[in-house]
Amino acid sequence: xxxFETPVLEAKNIDKFFYNPTETQVxxxxxxxxxxxxxxxxxGKSGCGKSTLLYILSTMDTDYRGELSLDGELISGKSSDxxxxxxxxxxxxxxxxxxxxxxxxxxxxxxxxGLKLGKYAREELEHRAIEKLRIFDxxxxxxxxxxxxxxxxxxxxxxARALINDPLLIMGxxxxxxxxxxxxxxxYNKFKxxxxxxxxxxxxxxxxxxxxxxxxRIIEMEDGRVIRQ
Amino acid sequence: xxxxxxxxxAKALMLARxxxxxxxxTGVLFSITMFVALLGFMNGLNSMLDGLVINRTPxxxxxxxxxxxxxxxxxxxxxxxxxxxxxxxxxxxTSRLAIYNSESIMRTLERxxxxxxISPKISAQVFFNVGTIDLTGIVNGIxxxxxxxxxxxxxxxxxxxxxxxxxxNTIILxxxxxxxxxxxxxxxxxxxxxxxxxxxxxxxxYYQSGLGDFDNVNSYASLTTVQKMLGEPASYVTDIxxxxxxxxxxxxxxxxxxxxxxxxxxxxxxxxxxxxxxTNIRTMISYxxxxxxxxxxxxxxxxxxxxxxxxxxxxxxxxxxxxFDSRDVNRIFITIALTIGFVGGAxxxxxxxxxxxxxxxxxxxxxxxxxxxxxxxxxNPKYYLIGGTFSLITTYFAGFFPARKxxxxxxxxxxxxx
Numbered sequence: 001x002x003x004f005e006t007p008v009l010e011a012k013n014i015d016k017f018f019y020n021p022t023e024t025q026v027x028x029x030x031x032x033x034x035x036x037x038x039x040x041x042x043x044g045k046s047g048c049g050k051s052t053l054l055y056i057l058s059t060m061d062t063d064y065r066g067e068l069s070l071d072g073e074l075i076s077g078k079s080s081d082x083x084x085x086x087x088x089x090x091x092x093x094x095x096x097x098x099x100x101x102x103x104x105x106x107x108x109x110x111x112x113x114g115l116k117l118g119k120y121a122r123e124e125l126e127h128r129a130i131e132k133l134r135i136f137d138x139x140x141x142x143x144x145x146x147x148x149x150x151x152x153x154x155x156x157x158x159x160a161r162a163l164i165n166d167p168l169l170i171m172g173x174x175x176x177x178x179x180x181x182x183x184x185x186x187x188y189n190k191f192k193x194x195x196x197x198x199x200x201x202x203x204x205x206x207x208x209x210x211x212x213x214x215x216x217r218i219i220e221m222e223d224g225r226v227i228r229q
Numbered sequence: 230x231x232x233x234x235x236x237x238x239a240k241a242l243m244l245a246r247x248x249x250x251x252x253x254x255t256g257v258l259f260s261i262t263m264f265v266a267l268l269g270f271m272n273g274l275n276s277m278l279d280g281l282v283i284n285r286t287p288x289x290x291x292x293x294x295x296x297x298x299x300x301x302x303x304x305x306x307x308x309x310x311x312x313x314x315x316x317x318x319x320x321x322x323t324s325r326l327a328i329y330n331s332e333s334i335m336r337t338l339e340r341x342x343x344x345x346x347i348s349p350k351i352s353a354q355v356f357f358n359v360g361t362i363d364l365t366g367i368v369n370g371i372x373x374x375x376x377x378x379x380x381x382x383x384x385x386x387x388x389x390x391x392x393x394x395x396x397x398n399t400i401i402l403x404x405x406x407x408x409x410x411x412x413x414x415x416x417x418x419x420x421x422x423x424x425x426x427x428x429x430x431x432x433x434x435y436y437q438s439g440l441g442d443f444d445n446v447n448s449y450a451s452l453t454t455v456q457k458m459l460g461e462p463a464s465y466v467t468d469i470x471x472x473x474x475x476x477x478x479x480x481x482x483x484x485x486x487x488x489x490x491x492x493x494x495x496x497x498x499x500x501x502x503x504x505x506x507x508t509n510i511r512t513m514i515s516y517x518x519x520x521x522x523x524x525x526x527x528x529x530x531x532x533x534x535x536x537x538x539x540x541x542x543x544x545x546x547x548x549x550x551x552x553f554d555s556r557d558v559n560r561i562f563i564t565i566a567l568t569i570g571f572v573g574g575a576x577x578x579x580x581x582x583x584x585x586x587x588x589x590x591x592x593x594x595x596x597x598x599x600x601x602x603x604x605x606x607x608x609n610p611k612y613y614l615i616g617g618t619f620s621l622i623t624t625y626f627a628g629f630f631p632a633r634k635x636x637x638x639x640x641x642x643x644x645x646x647x
Contacts, residue, residue: 061641
């Protein structure tokens, strides 16, 4: 089996329960795979469990049943420290609200996951971070503090940060959900560009039908089940 | 590399909450300052007060005590060996106060490597004849140079020159005795010994120890003057005072040598047990106060770190989402706590030292303590070391629980919760 055939992400029969206030099953036997280079969106009504699914896939939520493999490696039941390392190296994140660390400059924000990984020397990492910022036209803001940027600009920097370690997979939780139309379009176009120009594998949760239409594949969820993929 | 990143993040978090960080560090600074200044001042006073007695007290004193012979003849008789012998009204036999063989004892002691120096002494009960009344007193015959060298005699001679005591028929009067006799320096006082000898002595100075009762009774003259007063030969000595290199050896040595020389020996620990107890309790109280201050500032740090964690939940969640594990987050907050402790502690030690210098300048003059002009302060590095160590330990523990809380933050909860 060569690398192109190994699925980037494979979920098998994922069940998830919430116990507070009463036991409710939010995910029911969710199974799917994501292949290398795919641009996938997850859609569904709010409350259908799509965000919950994303956090399980992201390895941050470990309280579930079923099997999850990342890059051919079974990661269910691994220690949280190991998962942190995995997350740092292989997964890039883009959130709806939580963009950047306000205590740091734009450049530092982009560099931090790279510094944590420790694969490149600081100077080289800085150079790479500038390159990533250039993709999003943000290189001129590199020295600004994160809280001096507008929402759309922050989100673009957040995507640049997600790219810094050349991750296997980028995950987004409604990355355009909190942006106005103009900024949302810019961010959307950047995702498209990443898919087309860099062949970046991406899994984006969204409730924006327009956004979903532009992706390679749509996984539709309802009541904790995948109803179409 | 890992640590540089952690330190960098800790620094950024602290700078983002500069005011709180400064307040926390000021808390540590204040408590360390107080700790060092308090202990320095307290122990300065302690050692001065102890010095009043301890400096003047020989580590071991050899003497002959007048007491009934414990081996009465009847006990040695074989005939009454197994019977219960009761003798009433035993009196001490005529024994002398002088130490037998004092010269060879002193030679032996001088050769002992544990001994710093020895000084012989005669204690003589006298009457000072003032007009029609007699005042009781004690004239101590001393070897002037040795007494000055070993027992800081010269420090307590507040008027006149102690070296003039080397001339025969001179006396240095205790301040209290001199005041009662209205004897000025240069005056001649008449002294009657217990044996009835009358001697005229010239006053060459005043002696003031700071202990009023002592100064009312005790006066000093040279060894030869007192021997002459008593009509005794040059070998007559009632006390041999020994100063050791190591004070803690005194009790076993006193026991050992008392057996060898067949005389009585007192060691400083036994005689002055109450001083040691007082010193220990004062030291304990100052440590307790100092450590309380530190613990209180520790709670300050704990509060501020807790606040910081609540404010920075987002930051912690993002850090965890991008691959920082619990240990990293824990280290970040421990680093913050220790930095506050280190900076506050270091400045606290500096300010504590300055406070010590300040206290050292405050005038403190009292009749009872002739050698003291300002408040005494002890600059022993030990207190600085303890203060510094404690600042780090308390801040570590103050940071420990908040850091654990931060490392346990569930990023999903924070990110979804919004």
